[in-house]
Amino acid sequence: MAAPVDDMFSFCVDPGKVSSCVEVRFIDNVKGKGLFAKRSIKKGETIFIERPLVSAQFLWNTLYKYKACEYCLRALETAEGNARRLSGIPGLSLPHPELCRVRPEQHQACPQCQAKDKAHLQKLFTHFCSRTANEEEEIAHKLLGEQFRGQLALLHSLFTEALYDDRLGRWFVPEGFRSLFALVGTNGQGIGTSSLSQWVHACDALELPAQQREHLDSFIDQLYKDIEKETGDFLNCEGSGLFLLQSSCNHSCIPNAEVSFPDNNFLLHLSALCDINQGEEICISYLDCCQRDRSRHSRHKILRENYLFVCSCPKCVSQMEELDVTSEEEEEEEGVAEGETEGDEMEDEMTDV
Numbered sequence: 001m002a003a004p005v006d007d008m009f010s011f012c013v014d015p016g017k018v019s020s021c022v023e024v025r026f027i028d029n030v031k032g033k034g035l036f037a038k039r040s041i042k043k044g045e046t047i048f049i050e051r052p053l054v055s056a057q058f059l060w061n062t063l064y065k066y067k068a069c070e071y072c073l074r075a076l077e078t079a080e081g082n083a084r085r086l087s088g089i090p091g092l093s094l095p096h097p098e099l100c101r102v103r104p105e106q107h108q109a110c111p112q113c114q115a116k117d118k119a120h121l122q123k124l125f126t127h128f129c130s131r132t133a134n135e136e137e138e139i140a141h142k143l144l145g146e147q148f149r150g151q152l153a154l155l156h157s158l159f160t161e162a163l164y165d166d167r168l169g170r171w172f173v174p175e176g177f178r179s180l181f182a183l184v185g186t187n188g189q190g191i192g193t194s195s196l197s198q199w200v201h202a203c204d205a206l207e208l209p210a211q212q213r214e215h216l217d218s219f220i221d222q223l224y225k226d227i228e229k230e231t232g233d234f235l236n237c238e239g240s241g242l243f244l245l246q247s248s249c250n251h252s253c254i255p256n257a258e259v260s261f262p263d264n265n266f267l268l269h270l271s272a273l274c275d276i277n278q279g280e281e282i283c284i285s286y287l288d289c290c291q292r293d294r295s296r297h298s299r300h301k302i303l304r305e306n307y308l309f310v311c312s313c314p315k316c317v318s319q320m321e322e323l324d325v326t327s328e329e330e331e332e333e334e335g336v337a338e339g340e341t342e343g344d345e346m347e348d349e350m351t352d353v
Contacts, residue, residue, distance in 0.1 A: 007124060011244050013049040013267070022047060022282065024248045030309075034281050035248045041276040047257060050268045052241030053124055055191060066237040073191055073239050074265040078102045079199035083223060086196070088230040092223075095216060099202035101264065102195045128187045128247050152178070184240070186307060187247045192236035193264050201262075243268050252283035252313040253292050253299055259284060283313070296322055 008024050009015035020038065027034045041047060057066075057073060065085060067076040075082065079100040084092045094100075156177045170176045203216060227235065246259065246268055256276050260269050276282060285292055291302055296319040303311050 008245050008248070010124075011051050011053060013051070018048040018245070022245075024245070027250075031250055033248050034250045034283075035245070037276045037278055037280050037282055040278050041272045041282075043272050043274050045272045047270045047272060047282065048245060050243050050245050050270070052189075052191075052243050052266055052268070055239055055241030055266050057237065057239040060234070061237050061239075064231070064234055068193060068237040069265070072265040072267075073193050073237060075102060075193045075195040075237055076104065076107060077195060078104065079195045082194065082196040083227070086231045086235065087223060087226040089226060094199065095219060096199075096203060096206070099206075100195060100199050124244060128183050128242065128244075152181070155181075184242065187242055188240040189243050189246060189259065189268065191239045191241050191261055191266050191268075193261060193266075194236040195264060197236065198262075198264050239266075241266055241268075246270060246284075249282060249284045251286040251303065251307070251309075251311060253285065253287065253311060253315040254313060255283050255285040256280070257282050257284050296320070 009019045012018045021041070022035055023038050024033050025036050026032070055073065057068060057070070061068065068074060069076060077085070078097075079102065080092065080094045080097060083094060084090055153174070156174055159177060160172045164172055171180050200220060203220065206213075206216075208216065249257070249270070256274050257270055257272055260271065261267065262269055270282075270284075286307060287299060287302060291299065294302075296316050299316070300310060303309060
């Protein structure tokens, strides 16, 4: 039971090629739909590239003075400008500035930021994962947090006042707004863009003599330390988007695919982490690397609280007989370990875009 090709692949780059590579199938009433390989896919292969149905930056980007396109989230400052702001060193000069792809002199108003067919967009929203009323209420409360549990009605009122449109009336009644809120909460994919991160990746790819490589690596290491001291962990322009085809990817604690944003904009790349056989389900992980290394009990707790399902991936099935370990105990242990390895992991955090 596959979803309509015209809809599910309509936001992909080269939809015809993608539809010959993967398909969306209905699995069962618990998991819903999933993404499956129609042919063998090699490790490292880009399975598809997709633009979001809708996306937006997070408000805190303004607080950190990030310059990014309101439409595609592309970073608008150079890698050097990005590094100067994050490190607090106004006179900082980056080696190999030619590796930065941002060209401020070529910037122009984004032609894509315009009204679209709202009726068609409303239809596309029906392809995303839906929830029961009780689940939607639980997700809404989880997203708002304990401090703002009673603010959903106020948020609905502000949303209606700012954006009401007769053609989209179903989303503006209280039940529809709650559904929309839950839909974004469970299907939203984080987006991170950074001109500095792109520059770092480009530096890593340079073929240099040993002494020059050591000098460049030392410079980047010190830059990380300066940024950590000045800014902390908030290194990328961040936002969230709804991606139609990617939303059909189910979770696994041992994923065979991963999402990235290597183009420094909102274009999502789904790439194979290993060889994927024809007919095999393509799964990503809703957990980060550290969370995936936790016990089965801890992983299940995170997934139940944030996505309202119990994982039955091969890793979880193989660990069914293990003793339950509470998240609190693991977090205490990890807190000690993270303190010891914080410096080693700084570079990974910086370039993980």
